[in-house]
Amino acid sequence: MMGLGRQTGPGPTYLTDNQMLRIVVYIGNKQQPKYDEAFGENIRKLRERRLENAPAFSLRQVANRCGVTPAYLSRVERGEVAPPGEETLIKLAHDLGEDPDVMLAQAGKISADLRSAILARPQLFAELIRAIKTMPDSAVLRIVREVRDGNW
Amino acid sequence: MPTLENDCLVFRFPHHEADGRFVIRFQRTLRIPDSYKTYDLPPGLGSFPLRHVEDYAGRLPAQTTDRGGVILPMWQAEAMWLLFNNHGIDSGLCFPVAIKVAAGKINAVTGEGWRTGLHRGPQDYMVSPDQPWLDGFAIEKGVIRQFVAMPLGDGYSVEEQLSGEAEWGGLQISVVPLKAEVWQAKRRAWAEEMRGRGRGRHPYEDSSRSYLQSISQPHRLRSSSMGLAAGGRMRQSIYPDLYNIEDWDIAAADRVFISLLHAKDWKSITGEAAPNEPPTAKAYSDAGLPWFEYYGKDQAALPGSTKLAGVKSVADLFKKETGATLPNSQDVETGTPLHIGPGANAPRPVRSEGSWYN
Numbered sequence: 001m002m003g004l005g006r007q008t009g010p011g012p013t014y015l016t017d018n019q020m021l022r023i024v025v026y027i028g029n030k031q032q033p034k035y036d037e038a039f040g041e042n043i044r045k046l047r048e049r050r051l052e053n054a055p056a057f058s059l060r061q062v063a064n065r066c067g068v069t070p071a072y073l074s075r076v077e078r079g080e081v082a083p084p085g086e087e088t089l090i091k092l093a094h095d096l097g098e099d100p101d102v103m104l105a106q107a108g109k110i111s112a113d114l115r116s117a118i119l120a121r122p123q124l125f126a127e128l129i130r131a132i133k134t135m136p137d138s139a140v141l142r143i144v145r146e147v148r149d150g151n152w
Numbered sequence: 153m154p155t156l157e158n159d160c161l162v163f164r165f166p167h168h169e170a171d172g173r174f175v176i177r178f179q180r181t182l183r184i185p186d187s188y189k190t191y192d193l194p195p196g197l198g199s200f201p202l203r204h205v206e207d208y209a210g211r212l213p214a215q216t217t218d219r220g221g222v223i224l225p226m227w228q229a230e231a232m233w234l235l236f237n238n239h240g241i242d243s244g245l246c247f248p249v250a251i252k253v254a255a256g257k258i259n260a261v262t263g264e265g266w267r268t269g270l271h272r273g274p275q276d277y278m279v280s281p282d283q284p285w286l287d288g289f290a291i292e293k294g295v296i297r298q299f300v301a302m303p304l305g306d307g308y309s310v311e312e313q314l315s316g317e318a319e320w321g322g323l324q325i326s327v328v329p330l331k332a333e334v335w336q337a338k339r340r341a342w343a344e345e346m347r348g349r350g351r352g353r354h355p356y357e358d359s360s361r362s363y364l365q366s367i368s369q370p371h372r373l374r375s376s377s378m379g380l381a382a383g384g385r386m387r388q389s390i391y392p393d394l395y396n397i398e399d400w401d402i403a404a405a406d407r408v409f410i411s412l413l414h415a416k417d418w419k420s421i422t423g424e425a426a427p428n429e430p431p432t433a434k435a436y437s438d439a440g441l442p443w444f445e446y447y448g449k450d451q452a453a454l455p456g457s458t459k460l461a462g463v464k465s466v467a468d469l470f471k472k473e474t475g476a477t478l479p480n481s482q483d484v485e486t487g488t489p490l491h492i493g494p495g496a497n498a499p500r501p502v503r504s505e506g507s508w509y510n
Binding site: 049053097099100101137144145146147148149150151152 | 153154155156157158161166170204205206217218219220221222237239244257320324407408409
């Protein structure tokens with residue numbers, strides 16, 4: 001029996017893989033899945049709060065500075081597409097005055113440098129994160145290395 | 153105690169404001185021509201890498217490790233500016249801090265020797281968020297001379313010119329928070345205003361943010377210490393403190409010593425490649441890239457330091473010693489600057505991944 005989507009010669013017309021994919025994407029788009037409304041809403045709030053005092057934070061200008069189209073940024077803000085990639089997120093964070101690590105975390109991502117650090121010692125980092133996840137902020141901050149003062 | 157995070161110095165004062173942070177980024181930039189012309193603001197070309205001194209204690213001079221703090225690589229062909237960022241409980245309410253900056257323990261605002269605490273008459277510090285950045289030594293009202301690196305001991309640094317010694321080099325920074333009661337009063341007034349404007353409580357108001365050698369016998373390298381000298385003239389104002397001097401919590405001050413190393417020594421000390429040398433002002437301008445002009449909110453500016461005004465620039469000293477013109481000190485055409493700042497509603501661009509100046 002001929003498999004669905006594989007045209008091996010003359011005979012009944014079957015859909016190619018590519019055609020199937022396009023249909024799946026079409027159906028998906030029709031359903032308009034909300035990827036991450038909370039993330040998009042947060043971006044929009046950050047931008048609009050700055051827009052209250054500075055016209056430079058219009059959708060168009062922020063999008064231009066971050067290297068994306070206004071239409072795309074609008075869809076991100078409405079939660080219609082997945083959060084942007086790391087490079088764009090970092091640009092967005094800098095532009096909107098947000099901490100890049102916080103913005104990446106809100107988008108469900110971690111930066112490339114953190115990812116490589118974790119992958120270098122995955123078990124150790126997994127244990128570390130489990131160990132500190134319930135610690136108060138003040139205790140976590142003690143683990144972040146402080147800059148030592150000396151004699152001057 | 154400050155922390156080192158992503159090449160930034162981060163100052164927190166959790167006893168004053170749990171959500172408050174003050175961040176200093178050390179921005180690389182090109183050397184503006186050292187001439188009689190006063191230039192607009194050059195761009196940020198990315199952050200200098202910062203590393204803990206004690207991580208390389210075995211490879212650094214003992215006096216460098218004794219001073220603590222961080223190390224930073226700098227080419228002689230480049231310049232530096234400090235980018236200040238306050239993070240508070242809302243974009244409309246930052247946690248203010250007073251910042252004192254010295255180079256070779258010479259105050260960059262007054263030209264006086266390092267003193268603990270904050271002083272007026274003349275004001276020897278800046279206040280952030282009013283002061284968005286610092287690019288150099290305040291020599292006149294609205295004019296600074298750019299921070300440029302020169303080897304310590306060659307006589308060019310501001311420290312050597314004003315103190316006669318080549319002892320400290322580097323940068324020294326002290327950050328002072330507002331007193332807790334002054335801040336709380338300011339915060340309450342802001343919350344009242346927001347309620348009056350119908351904003352209610354900001355979603356982040358109560359949220360807590362946590363932020364998260366291989367040689368057998370290490371030997372100390374004779375690394376070249378660098379000091380900051382006075383480069384070209386640039387338009388930049390130092391703004392007066394609008395708080396009362398007693399509003400600042402001197403006892404809660406934090407401080408950091410930043411030792412500047414010649415970038416050629418960076419790899420042998422840290423094992424990491426040094427950043428590339430930045431472009432010259434001519435190459436930057438020839439490429440048609442923009443310069444910037446800061447538009448504040450009609451703030452007054454401090455008059456500048458007469459002591460610092462008397463400091464000779466690198467080009468002047470070079471000419472005096474060699475009779476030659478300092479390379480790359482010829483004036484360049486910069487075109488019409490882009491307007492940035494609260495009066496112009498645009499931030500000063502700094503380099504991020506992939507792009508040279510945005």
